[in-house]
Amino acid sequence: QVQLVESGGGLVQVGGSLRLSCAASGRTWSTYFMGWFRQAPGKDREFVATIRWTGGSTYYADSVKGRFTISRDIAKNMMYLQMNSLKPEDTAVYYCAANTRYSSAGASDNAYNYWGQGTQVTISS
Secondary structure: OOOEEEEOEEEEEEEOOOEEEEEEOOOOOHHOOEEEEEEOOOOOEEEEEEEEOOOOEEEEEEOOOOOOEEEEHHHHEEEEEEEEEOOHHHHHEEEEEEEEEOOOOOOHHOOOOOOOOOEEEEEEE
């Protein structure tokens, strides 16, 4: 079991920045990837970014590439999402997720078997 708790969401103006955090506990040593997903009202959940837990390689959705940075601190069992140049379309509930099942599936939400409760990010124009 892996437990995930997100924090850092809030209300920010267009062009601003936010840093989301995800605290992981439990069997984190078995994690292949950790990722961020988001879901806007009336829309499907979508992939944002993922990081290979031990190797550190990253992958981003085209919509956030160059603006968002995913990182992790293995010693602290923490994952982060630095979000810059925020746009109204970034408004969503952001979820932290862990994949302990598949060593080669980074961006597919079906591969993630543990999820946090979500944190709201709202961008005002």
